[in-house]
Amino acid sequence: MADVDKTADVVVVGxxxxxxxxxxxxxxxxxxxxxxxxxxxxxxxxxxEVTEGGAVIDQGGQWIGPTQGHLQALADxxxxxxxxxxxxxxxxxxxxxxxxxxxxxxPTSDPGAAADTVAALLELDLLAxxxxxxxxxxxxxxAALDARTLADWTMEAxxxxxxxxxxxxxVLAVFGCEPVELSLxxxxxxxxxxxxxxxxxxxxxxxxxxxxxxGAQQLAIRLAEPLxxxxxxxxxxxxxxxxxxxxxxxARRARxxxxxxxxTVRCARVVVAMPPAVQSRIAFDPPLPxxxxxxxxxxxxxxxxxxxxxxxxxxxxEDGLSGQLVADRGALRAVFxxxxxxxxxxxxxxxIAGHADRALEAVGPDGRRAVALDELARAFGPRAxxxxxxxxxxxxxxxxxxxxxxxxxxxxxxxxxxxALRAPVGRVHWAGTETAEAWTGYIDGALSSGTRAACEVIAxxxxxxx
Amino acid sequence: xxxxxxxxEAYADWRxxxxxxxxxxxxxxxxNRTVHLMTADDAGHFTIVVTDSVLSELRIGLVxxxxxxxxxxxxxxxxxxxxxxxxxxKYISGEIVLAGSSEDVMRLDAMSMVAFLDQ
Numbered sequence: 001m002a003d004v005d006k007t008a009d010v011v012v013v014g015x016x017x018x019x020x021x022x023x024x025x026x027x028x029x030x031x032x033x034x035x036x037x038x039x040x041x042x043x044x045x046x047x048x049e050v051t052e053g054g055a056v057i058d059q060g061g062q063w064i065g066p067t068q069g070h071l072q073a074l075a076d077x078x079x080x081x082x083x084x085x086x087x088x089x090x091x092x093x094x095x096x097x098x099x100x101x102x103x104x105x106x107p108t109s110d111p112g113a114a115a116d117t118v119a120a121l122l123e124l125d126l127l128a129x130x131x132x133x134x135x136x137x138x139x140x141x142x143a144a145l146d147a148r149t150l151a152d153w154t155m156e157a158x159x160x161x162x163x164x165x166x167x168x169x170x171v172l173a174v175f176g177c178e179p180v181e182l183s184l185x186x187x188x189x190x191x192x193x194x195x196x197x198x199x200x201x202x203x204x205x206x207x208x209x210x211x212x213x214x215g216a217q218q219l220a221i222r223l224a225e226p227l228x229x230x231x232x233x234x235x236x237x238x239x240x241x242x243x244x245x246x247x248x249x250x251a252r253r254a255r256x257x258x259x260x261x262x263x264t265v266r267c268a269r270v271v272v273a274m275p276p277a278v279q280s281r282i283a284f285d286p287p288l289p290x291x292x293x294x295x296x297x298x299x300x301x302x303x304x305x306x307x308x309x310x311x312x313x314x315x316x317x318e319d320g321l322s323g324q325l326v327a328d329r330g331a332l333r334a335v336f337x338x339x340x341x342x343x344x345x346x347x348x349x350x351x352i353a354g355h356a357d358r359a360l361e362a363v364g365p366d367g368r369r370a371v372a373l374d375e376l377a378r379a380f381g382p383r384a385x386x387x388x389x390x391x392x393x394x395x396x397x398x399x400x401x402x403x404x405x406x407x408x409x410x411x412x413x414x415x416x417x418x419x420a421l422r423a424p425v426g427r428v429h430w431a432g433t434e435t436a437e438a439w440t441g442y443i444d445g446a447l448s449s450g451t452r453a454a455c456e457v458i459a460x461x462x463x464x465x466x
Numbered sequence: 467x468x469x470x471x472x473x474x475e476a477y478a479d480w481r482x483x484x485x486x487x488x489x490x491x492x493x494x495x496x497x498n499r500t501v502h503l504m505t506a507d508d509a510g511h512f513t514i515v516v517t518d519s520v521l522s523e524l525r526i527g528l529v530x531x532x533x534x535x536x537x538x539x540x541x542x543x544x545x546x547x548x549x550x551x552x553x554x555x556k557y558i559s560g561e562i563v564l565a566g567s568s569e570d571v572m573r574l575d576a577m578s579m580v581a582f583l584d585q
Contacts, residue, residue, distance in 0.1 A: 104554045108583060115584040119493050122576035129569055196572065205558045 004248060004266040008034040008230075010457055011249045011267045013237045013282075016044020017061075017443050018431040019273030020223040020231075021070075021450030022457075026271075027227065029458045034265050035227060036251045038236035038400040041217075042224045044274075045404055045433075046443060048215030051389050055310045055347060056340065059393035061405065061443045062216045065202075065209040067195060068444035070451070071219075075212065078222045082210040085203050086337040089317065091324040092379045095162065099379060105202060106166065107326050113162025120158045120167055124188065125196040133193035134437045136185050137418045146415040150187045151179035165328040170201045172353040173334040175441075176302020176395075177408040181354075186409035193440040203324070203336070207442065213341060216443065235263060236400065240270055241285040242426045268461060271453045273431035275407050276421075277301050278400060284428075292425055295417040298410060299434070301403025303357040305394045307332070307350045307372045309387035314339045314346030316380045323348055325379045331356045331368070332375045348376055348384065357396060365392060406441035407434045422452075424460075429453045468544035470510040470526065476547035477512075477524040483549070484521050484581050493577055494519040499570060502532035509540035534566035534574055546578065549585045553578040 010026050012019045015037035023033045041047070047060040064071050064082055075082060093100040093107035100109035106121075108114045131139050139145060150171060154164050171179045171187070174197075191197040199206045212218070224231045235251035247270050253263035272279055280296035287293065314337060316323050323337025331352045338349035350372055352360060360368050369390050376384035395404035422435045431453035436445025468476075484490050494516060503512040513529040515522040538546070542562060545551035556562040557575055564571045 104552050104579075106554075106579070106583075111583045111585075115489055115580045118576050118579045118583065119489055122493060122572055125572050126569060196568075198572070202558070 004264040006034065006263075006265045008032045008265055008267045009461065010034075010269050010271060011036060011247070011265050012271045012273055013240075013249065014038075014044060014273035014432070015042040015220070015224060015231050015233070016273060016432070016446060017046055017220055017223070018433060018446040018450040018453075019044070019271065020220055020227070021447045022271045022273060022431050022454040023227055023230070024223055025451050025454035026457060027230075029454070031458070031461065033227070033230055034267070035224075035231040036235045036237050036249065036265070037231060037233050040234045042231060042233070043217040043220035045395070045401060046216045046220050047393070048217035049391070051310060051391060053310060053345075053389050055308075055345060055389065056215050057308045057347070057391060058211070058215050058217070058338075059306055059391075060216070060395070062211055063208045064212070064443070065199070065207040066205065068439055068442065070447040071442075071444040074219055074223070074447065078219060080218060080222075081213040083213055083341040084210050085208055086314070086317070086339060087203050087322050087324070089320045089322040091322050091326065094325065094327040094330070094375075094379055096328065101321070105198070110160075110162045113160045113166065116158055116160045116163035117166045120154070120163055121198055123157060124191065125198055128188040128191040128196055131185065131188040131192055133189050133440065135418070136189035137415045139185070142185055142415050145188065146183050146185035146413070147411055148184045149180050149411055150182045150184050153184050154179055162328070166326070169326055169328065169333040170197070173351055174200050175408050176304035176351075176353045176357075176403065176405050178354040181300075181408050181410060183409050183411045183414060185414050189414070190440050193436065193438050193445070194442065208336065211338075219443075237282055238262075239283040239285065240272075240428060242428060244426065247427045269427045269429060269457045271429045271431050271450075271457060273450060273453070275299075275301060275401065275432055275434055277407060278402055288425055289420070291417045291420040292423075295413065295420050298413045298417070299407040301396070301401065302406055302408050303354055303396045304404045305352040305357050305360075305368065305392055305396070307352065307368070307390070307392045308338060309348045309350075309373065309376060309384065310389040310391075311346035311348075311383070311387050314343050315383050316346070316348075317343070319381065321380060323380070325350075327375070327379075330375050331360060331371045335376070335379065345388075348380070350376065361396075368392060424456060429456050467507050467509055468540040473505075473509065473512070473540060473543050473547065474524050476544045477514075480547035480549065480581065481521045481523070483585055484577070487581065487584055489580050489584060490577055491519045493580065494573070497573055499533040500530050501534045501536060501574070502528050503543060504535060504537045505540040505543060506537055507540050532566075534564065534570045536562065536564055536574070538562040546582075549582060551582070553582055
């Protein structure tokens with residue numbers, strides 16, 4: 001046996017919400033757990049920062065909505081308050097460069113496009129109800145649904161170009177990718193996992209309904225606290241070797257002088273709690289089965305940058321505006337009011353997603369700031385052009401996530417490799433929101449996937465909960 | 467409060483618009499449902515039957531077993547049928563309550579929204 005630096009019952013790779021949830025459940029069952037995290041912080045795609053001026057900014061996942069029971073239970077346990085996303089007043093629509101105001105879910109400046117959009121959402125919601133979120137490949141028409149992209153469907157089923165644009169805006173906001181990048185089957189299963197596409201895009205009554213006072217990352221931090229030094233930061237895992245009796249996990253751990261050294265943990269089982277695209281950067285020995293590796297190869301992350309513009313007050317509210325923007329083109333297709341609950345200062349949050357995110361990589365942070373502020377000023381008036389602070393979080397540039405908010409499965413993947421998504425490989429188990437059976441892509445799904453993976457390990461190791 | 471007569475008059479207008487709308491005809495194809503309308507302020511109860519994309523006349527009283535039950539103030543029913551009220555906003559705020567299977571609720575929500583937008 002090779003010398004190792006540490007032994008444990010289980011190694012969890014990734015200290016995001018799914019990995020930490022798995023680790024906590026495993027520890028509660030009496031198993032000795034080590035969590036290896038590549039970054040110097042916990043939370044993964046949930047990341048709260050305080051700006052120099054004191055604004056609390058959620059750079060990643062930030063919302064909680066109805067039926068997200070795993071997340072709500074955790075917030076209740078940790079006594080973290082939630083408050084409603086600000087929605088009072090009119091939303092702004094920018095279409096063909098012109099500015100309009102509307103109320104409700106769907107922009108109304110072009111009533112025909114609005115009616116077509118509602119009809120399209122209904123059609124997608126009805127289709128989604130027929131697709132199992134846990135095993136979409138079992139749908140009788142799975143092959144046909146998986147052979148098309150959401151863009152193919154939109155071209156056929158939606159007559160007005162305006163409505164197609166609105167569907168694209170919704171897809172960019174939800175998945176961080178273009179409709180052409182998404183398998184129709186995957187999009188339907190994903191929507192059903194959160195109830196319906198409508199529930200994913202709604203603020204009130206949907207996935208963006210409430211926020212966490214003090215930011216979402218504190219939930220991950222609180223999950224990690226009782227694990228203490230069993231959560232090892234700054235330790236990216238580079239190799240997982242399963243010799244069928246045990247597993248050796250190798251991390252490139254930082255040394256005090258800044259250099260890195262291989263650090264190994266021998267364990268009985270591993271939970272890999274990270275997006276498929278970055279899983280495939282780990283060297284598995286023996287190599288993963290073809291279907292599992294190809295699944296990871298074919299599941300790119302969405303492309304998203306979150307931008308936050310901070311103002312001395314939420315001035316748009318004085319103009320009777322909600323701070324929500326829906327645009328048919330440009331960098332910021334969706335914007336929300338992200339001010340603190342007391343409105344002590346104003347914050348507008350915008351998403352740059354899909355092609356726009358990739359196209360704006362070259363212009364750099366200053367270029368993106370100029371584009372974003374220009375679009376905010378067009379929607380909310382000249383005051384929006386001069387924020388006190390402006391911050392961006394480019395998830396596609398994050399080495400340990402490489403995009404966001406979620407993996408975007410293209411055509412053909414679910415029906416060919418879908419069953420490999422959650423199936424353990426030897427002593428390796430899979431968690432992460434992409435593997436969730438409900439609220440796939442959301443914090444709630446991350447948590448439930450962690451619990452599911454922990455249950456698999458506990459069952460396999462023959463341990464019960466204490 | 468709107469009276470039974472006012473609601474019936476508004477519904478008659480809405481029915482003509484809905485039954486003449488090609489988008490709704492497409493959205494409601496194959497959807498045959500009995501819908502009960504319950505006014506919260508007791509102005510009356512009504513039944514609408516949807517058959518092959520066509521809305522029936524408004525029947526007074528609760529006829530047959532409903533697939534869907536809609537509860538709202540009589541004023542909101544009248545405003546909805548006159549096309550003066552955004553129905554989705556009222557569902558979200560809880561002022562209009564829909565009870566039924568999720569598919570039926572989705573369809574009614576969407577069809578009332580299209581009727582509102584497409585007038």
